[in-house]
Amino acid sequence: MAGALALSLLGAAPPPGDWRPLDPQNTLVVDTSKGRIVVEMAPALAPLAVARVKRLAHEGVYDGLLFHRVIEGFVDQTGNPNNRDGGTSAYPDLPAEFSVRLPDALPRTLVVRRSDGVEGFLGSIPFTGASAAEQALGVDHRLRVSGAYCEGVAGMGRQSGVDTANSEIFFMRAPARRLDHDYAVWGRVAQGLAVVRAIGVGEPPAAPDRMTRVRLAADLPAAERPSFRVQNTLGPAFRARAAQLRKLKGAAFSLCDLPVEIRQP
Numbered sequence: 001m002a003g004a005l006a007l008s009l010l011g012a013a014p015p016p017g018d019w020r021p022l023d024p025q026n027t028l029v030v031d032t033s034k035g036r037i038v039v040e041m042a043p044a045l046a047p048l049a050v051a052r053v054k055r056l057a058h059e060g061v062y063d064g065l066l067f068h069r070v071i072e073g074f075v076d077q078t079g080n081p082n083n084r085d086g087g088t089s090a091y092p093d094l095p096a097e098f099s100v101r102l103p104d105a106l107p108r109t110l111v112v113r114r115s116d117g118v119e120g121f122l123g124s125i126p127f128t129g130a131s132a133a134e135q136a137l138g139v140d141h142r143l144r145v146s147g148a149y150c151e152g153v154a155g156m157g158r159q160s161g162v163d164t165a166n167s168e169i170f171f172m173r174a175p176a177r178r179l180d181h182d183y184a185v186w187g188r189v190a191q192g193l194a195v196v197r198a199i200g201v202g203e204p205p206a207a208p209d210r211m212t213r214v215r216l217a218a219d220l221p222a223a224e225r226p227s228f229r230v231q232n233t234l235g236p237a238f239r240a241r242a243a244q245l246r247k248l249k250g251a252a253f254s255l256c257d258l259p260v261e262i263r264q265p
Helices: 047-058 193-198 236-252
Strands: 008-010 019-021 027-032 035-041 075-078 108-114 117-122 125-129 144-147 153-156 169-172 185-191 211-216 229-231
Touching (some): 027 047, 108 236, 125 185
Antiparallel strands (some): 027 035
């Protein structure tokens, strides 16, 4: 369907219902001086980055660190042990994880299909991918994707070299698609986008906010884990909302127009 903004569902059949729980093994709970941010992590897009974030959270490295660079309409930047750009953990820098080929069996939802590429979701994580024509080239026909920097997306900071991501992380206050293909996407804020936007602005901020404690949800007692449910992007309600927005916005439609909703218990 050349040029059409078609919605298609690929991969395995979706689980029943339009809502799903978060996987506690891939959910990061970031308590800050402005409130709680809950991040759904994306090991399918950036497995090394996710493993590093988990490791530093387990070791308490992130606890108490400042949001040292915060730009209105752009990002909240944190995670450097020296609380300024250029700081690193005790571990080696990570190789670039800017794109990946998805296993054919991994369920994903496409919300945009154009002659020059596709856009869609893995869980709550937005991605941009190769066109059908590009996929057909070579011997590996699996879909090649990169995380898409919509609001709430969590990325790995780095220095000028592409292989210099280490401990720095950032949260998007608003979309900035120029970052696609250039910074590893390791997750997306499932709850707490208002907190992300409330973090004090500045380079550095005059009175910086901080991450007070960062933990994996699986490490919390069951009663303290986030209990809300996330909209299933494989489900019919999400697909219907995408179709409605696509019709309303026409050629201007983008996957960043589709926040993934949550339902409180």
